[in-house]
Amino acid sequence: MITSLKFTGFFFLFVLLSGCGTPPSDPASDTPTSTTADPASDTFRQEARALTKSFAESLKAELSAAMTEGGPALAIPVCSDKAPALAADASANGLTIRRIGTRVRNTATNTPTDAERAVLERLTDQSPEFVGELDGSLTFMRAIFIQEAVCLNCHGSPDILHPEAPPLLAELYPDDTATGYALGDKRGAFVVKRSSPLPDPQ
Ligand code: HEC
Numbered sequence: 001m002i003t004s005l006k007f008t009g010f011f012f013l014f015v016l017l018s019g020c021g022t023p024p025s026d027p028a029s030d031t032p033t034s035t036t037a038d039p040a041s042d043t044f045r046q047e048a049r050a051l052t053k054s055f056a057e058s059l060k061a062e063l064s065a066a067m068t069e070g071g072p073a074l075a076i077p078v079c080s081d082k083a084p085a086l087a088a089d090a091s092a093n094g095l096t097i098r099r100i101g102t103r104v105r106n107t108a109t110n111t112p113t114d115a116e117r118a119v120l121e122r123l124t125d126q127s128p129e130f131v132g133e134l135d136g137s138l139t140f141m142r143a144i145f146i147q148e149a150v151c152l153n154c155h156g157s158p159d160i161l162h163p164e165a166p167p168l169l170a171e172l173y174p175d176d177t178a179t180g181y182a183l184g185d186k187r188g189a190f191v192v193k194r195s196s197p198l199p200d201p202q
Contacts, residue, residue, distance in 0.1 A: 043140055072153060115135050141189045158179070
């Protein structure tokens, strides 16, 4: 009896662990804008997709919970502090992740390089991904669209912005240009880069 309980427990744990490693099944991500025959790039693409998905999901969950609980006063710090912290945690595994904007709120960290901007302009909802060499490193980009009304509280046009948002944003981000967006607009992209050199091919 004890043995069989232990066995069941072990099996359950195994199922849980394999569930954590399941690759993202977003159908849109199966239509990349660039393909490579290089296995190192394919591995990178898979890792970058998984990282982007988990970063996006944690951020969105925390953001929505904070908006519901305390409005922009609670939710803005999620974006200003939590997003860089989550990105820094994720960066420990040899990959760095950050967000860039078509217009930018945090101009210190989220301004695209010229090469990133050129790619960002080409990404569409039909073809939201890029993998290739940018600024000397293997780079993955995935476009971010305004898909939910919650985003407009802090990125919408002046009549739609949450009334508490503008003064709080002005204080933190004096150069903010990331407002005036509508549902469906391209807001920016996740940018993943390999922070350590590529491993030698086996
Ligand atoms: C509570 C206010 C708030 C809400 C709601 C919000 N954002 Fe933001 N957003 C911010 C702040 C603050 C920053 C700057 C973060 C930083 O300092 O890196 C930001 C930055 C960004 C950036 C990085 C580029 C830039 O301009 O700095 C993207 C992309 C972005 N937001 C997309 C979204 C999307 C998509 C949604 C909806 C799911 C959303 N945001 C909802 C406040 C918000």
